[in-house]
Structures are given as structure tokens and as C-alpha cells.
Amino acid sequence: MAGSLLPVDEALAILLDDTRAIANTETLDLIEADGRILSEDLPARVTQPPFSASAMDGYAVRAADADAAGALLSVIGTVAAGETPRQTVAPGTAVRIFTGAPLPPGADSVVIQEDCQSVGGDRIKLIEPTKSGSNIRPAGQDFREGLTLLRQGRRLEARALSLAAAGGYGTLPVYCRPKIAVLATGDELVPPGEVPGPGQISASAGIALQSLARANGTQTRDLGIARDNAAAIEAAVASARAWGADVLITIGGASVGDRDLVGPTLQAMGMTLDFWKIAMRPGKPLMVGNLDAMKVLGLPGNPVSAYVCALVFAEPLIRRLARLAPRNRLMRAFAAEAIGPNGPRRHYMRARFTDRTNALVAPCSSQDSSLIATLASADCLIVRPPADGPVKPGDPLSVMMLDPNEP
CATH class of the missing domain: 2.170.190.11 (Molybdopterin biosynthesis moea protein, domain 3.)
Structure with missing residues (x-):
């Protein structure tokens, strides 16, 4: 029942409350430090210009x-x-x-x-x-030796790297990137590029999640596909732990069916688990826990549901680990056409802009959560509150941009 489902914002707050940013650091050449987060204040080693x-x-x-x-x-x-x-x-x-x-x-x-x-x-x-x-x-017009050029926590991009180079640095101390391991589960899955047999489908969700994680400053590892048995899941999880993964993202097997073995297997391995059903659509089952120092995030097996849940939950989690500011994907738009009333869950409707100048959006014709092509053709998600009434053309809407411009 809807009343037993955890609201999205409450679930996200619980997830992030238990997340601490990566503390490990490393030293990289300037160009390798591009996009990374500075782990120390950077004082100038020289005066610039050094002479008039x-x-x-x-x-x-x-x-x-x-x-x-x-x-x-x-x-x-x-x-x-x-x-x-x-x-x-x-x-x-x-x-x-x-x-x-x-x-x-x-x-x-x-x-x-x-x-x-x-x-x-x-x-x-x-x-x-x-x-x-x-x-x-004049000498020192730009900066003088000892002046702090860049502060700890600065995201390093072209301007910051140029300043560091001018200040006398060839290498920079940065925070390590979070390690994100992605595991797909299910007997029905085959690796991308392999022709599916009878009753099989290609494992597409993992590719999307790795791409999303990389876009948010992480390094990723594909753990492949674990079959629906405890031994296969245990072996994949052991691989993630051996790699030192900060987050294990599983796809599928997070519900309560007879073949949904991810949660029970991880608990048997020592994971402390909070299992939530989230009041959102697409996607409802969400598994969150900790296995030693590794955060576990279990997403639905449906590729569209997995991706939408990843935008809502995995991206904020990863950015907090990576010491990146929260990505603001939300913006105000207006309905290009009438939309019917919403049900009891927050609905993330795949949609497209019909007029970007006036921020007019219309939902895609089908919202079936199995339609990956519809997700690929969308450029935003209309975010409908639970029990939202009918929407008239021109009514304001909240939309989540799928390709935001900010870093």
C-alpha cells in the first residue's frame, strides 16, 4: 500500500546522512589532476611576475x-x-x-x-x-610567493590548473576518486554484444550506471553478471571488496521474490541492511546497506527504473563521496499539453521539450518502464508529486534535466 512506502526525499536524506566523503589522497601531474578535488591549500611557490x-x-x-x-x-x-x-x-x-x-x-x-x-x-x-x-x-602584480592560490576543496579545471602551474607546481595533491563497482544479476541476462538466446535479454543497465558514475568523478569496475544463485553473488561481492570499492551498486534481485537473492546473500556476508520500498515510479524496491566500509545500493532490475533511481539516489551519493557539490538537475517548465492526474507515488515521467525558448515540455507517449528507447529519446523527466491533480496546458511543472550543463 502507498502508506507503507517511504517518501523519496526522506529516503535520500537517510542515505546521505550515513555517507562520508572520501578522505584518501594522492599526488598527480597537473593534467592528470584535471577535474579532481584539491586536498590541501596551495600557497604560491614563486612571485608572478617575478620581475617588473x-x-x-x-x-x-x-x-x-x-x-x-x-x-x-x-x-x-x-x-x-x-x-x-x-x-x-x-x-x-x-x-x-x-x-x-x-x-x-x-x-x-x-x-x-x-x-x-x-x-x-x-x-x-x-x-x-x-x-x-x-x-x-610590476613584480608581484598577479601574486606573491606564499599567497594562497587555491583552497582545499577546489575542483580543478583549466583556470585553476593554469594558476597552479604559474605558481610553481608540476604536481598537485588531490582526493582519490570514489570506487564504484556495478553488478548486474539475473539468469536472463547476457553481456552487451552477445546475441540473446530464448528468454534472454542484453544487460544494458550496468553500462548506463557506469557512465553516470564516471560523469560524476569516479572510477568504476564492471563486475559482470551474477547468476541467480548465492555462490555467484558472493564471488562478485568478494571481487568488489578486494578492489576496495566504496560503493557496490547491484541491479536486480532487490525485491522479495523467490529468485531475489541479492539482499539475503549480502546479509549472510555481514551486511547491515535497511530495505526500503520507495514511493516513486518508475522504481520502487531500493536496498541500502553497509558491508564493512562498502556502501551497498541495490537498484531495480528494469533498466529504465534502475537509471531513474540512479539519478535520484546514486548520483547524490557519489557526488558526496567525491566532494562534489550536489548537481542541480531541477528546473521550472510548463506543460505543453494536458496531463492526467498522478497516482500515490512520485512519478518521474520521461518527457521532451517542445519549445525550449518558452520551456514547454510534453510527456512521451508511453511511460512503460521497459522502454529504453523512450528514455534515450527524452531530454528531461517531469517530476509529478504524489496524488497530483490534472495538469492543464501552460501549468507550471518541475522537471529533472537528463543532460544538465553544470559539471
């Missing part, structure tokens, strides 16, 4: 000699990026300088080349005056 440098191509001068148009200066040398200045800028002189080159001693400004005119004999005339400090990047 020219911001433009032009001439390094003393501002006192260049405060009026028409001033004549003698060019006594040249300095380019990567070189050390060999001349000191004395009164009445200038040094030809290029962008990024160190400012020569004695100079306090740079006149850009467009504001100068060559008058022959290594002499230039200023077309425009300049002020002290013009067109110079």
Missing part, C-alpha cells in the same frame, strides 16, 4: 625624460622576453623593449612604439608623453 616587465612593445624610458611630446632620446640597446637587460637607462636614453621583457635598471615606464618616431642615428622622438609606471607589469 613590459606590457607592450616599445621603449623603456625614464618618465622624467618623456613627460612632453617632442622629446628626443638615444636608443642604447634592446631587450626581449627571456633576456637580461645589459644596459642601464640613463638620462636622455631609451632601450628598445618587447612585451614580457624585464624592465632595464633606471627605467620607470614604457612608451609604446606607436607613440614614437625614429629620427635616424638610433634616436627617437616622442609623439605622445608618458607617465611613470605606464605599460609596466
Whole structure:
């Protein structure tokens, strides 16, 4: 009965309350650290820029000699990026300088080349005056040695990695990625790519769950297919434990039928178990427990139900382990057509946008939870509250995006 089913939000809160983020760390090369979470504050090892440098191509001068148009200066040398200045800028002189080159001693400004005119004999005339400090990047303008560049917990992406490189780092300390093991169960399943025999189907749910887990900063291991017997399930679970899995996700066998052996087998192996029936559709049976340090999440065997349950439960669990902020897949939209009343469970209806500009969505024509093609063609899920009344065209809806833009 509906009254015995646990509400989705309450079930999710219980699951996350018992989840602690990964604490193990490792050190990786900069590019390998892309997308990872920094495990320590990062102080600058160098000052950037380490010297006062020219911001433009032009001439390094003393501002006192260049405060009026028409001033004549003698060019006594040249300095380019990567070189050390060999001349000191004395009164009445200038040094030809290029962008990024160190400012020569004695100079306090740079006149850009467009504001100068060559008058022959290594002499230039200023077309425009300049002020002290013009067109110079002073030492430490970006940051100084010892300044904290990045804080612990920062997700490392292009900008953060560039800053770390500029700050003197070739490797970075990061948190380890959660290890997610995925196990499909059922005598009827064959591996993807193998032609199913009579009464058999391809095991498709595991591929989807591994993809979802990888998109959320994990490493995954496919434990394959365990047949409907305790020995096969025990062997697969032992493999997950030996690998050091942080989460074991099982697909199928989480209900209470005679062939649903996953829960009893895991309990016999020492798992502490909370078994919930969740007030959601598709998907109702959900198994949550702990086997030593490994979290166990048992999902329904139907591929569509498994995927929807994974979005609602596995993704938040994984992101908490990975120290990633919760992914916000929800947005406000509007009904493109009339939708009938909802039943006693929260319903995640596969749907498509008919008009993205105005956020109009319509449910797919069939909501049968066995239709994988319908899931693949959908771009969102309409989230219907339990016992929600009929929806009219234009009524507001809450939708869960299947391909959100945020990381």
C-alpha cells in the first residue's frame, strides 16, 4: 500500500546522512589532476611576475625624460622576453623593449612604439608623453610567493590548473576518486554484444550506471553478471571488496521474490541492511546497506527504473563521496499539453521539450518502464508529486534535466 512506502526525499536524506566523503589522497601531474578535488591549500611557490616587465612593445624610458611630446632620446640597446637587460637607462636614453621583457635598471615606464618616431642615428622622438609606471607589469602584480592560490576543496579545471602551474607546481595533491563497482544479476541476462538466446535479454543497465558514475568523478569496475544463485553473488561481492570499492551498486534481485537473492546473500556476508520500498515510479524496491566500509545500493532490475533511481539516489551519493557539490538537475517548465492526474507515488515521467525558448515540455507517449528507447529519446523527466491533480496546458511543472550543463 502507498502508506507503507517511504517518501523519496526522506529516503535520500537517510542515505546521505550515513555517507562520508572520501578522505584518501594522492599526488598527480597537473593534467592528470584535471577535474579532481584539491586536498590541501596551495600557497604560491614563486612571485608572478617575478620581475617588473613590459606590457607592450616599445621603449623603456625614464618618465622624467618623456613627460612632453617632442622629446628626443638615444636608443642604447634592446631587450626581449627571456633576456637580461645589459644596459642601464640613463638620462636622455631609451632601450628598445618587447612585451614580457624585464624592465632595464633606471627605467620607470614604457612608451609604446606607436607613440614614437625614429629620427635616424638610433634616436627617437616622442609623439605622445608618458607617465611613470605606464605599460609596466610590476613584480608581484598577479601574486606573491606564499599567497594562497587555491583552497582545499577546489575542483580543478583549466583556470585553476593554469594558476597552479604559474605558481610553481608540476604536481598537485588531490582526493582519490570514489570506487564504484556495478553488478548486474539475473539468469536472463547476457553481456552487451552477445546475441540473446530464448528468454534472454542484453544487460544494458550496468553500462548506463557506469557512465553516470564516471560523469560524476569516479572510477568504476564492471563486475559482470551474477547468476541467480548465492555462490555467484558472493564471488562478485568478494571481487568488489578486494578492489576496495566504496560503493557496490547491484541491479536486480532487490525485491522479495523467490529468485531475489541479492539482499539475503549480502546479509549472510555481514551486511547491515535497511530495505526500503520507495514511493516513486518508475522504481520502487531500493536496498541500502553497509558491508564493512562498502556502501551497498541495490537498484531495480528494469533498466529504465534502475537509471531513474540512479539519478535520484546514486548520483547524490557519489557526488558526496567525491566532494562534489550536489548537481542541480531541477528546473521550472510548463506543460505543453494536458496531463492526467498522478497516482500515490512520485512519478518521474520521461518527457521532451517542445519549445525550449518558452520551456514547454510534453510527456512521451508511453511511460512503460521497459522502454529504453523512450528514455534515450527524452531530454528531461517531469517530476509529478504524489496524488497530483490534472495538469492543464501552460501549468507550471518541475522537471529533472537528463543532460544538465553544470559539471
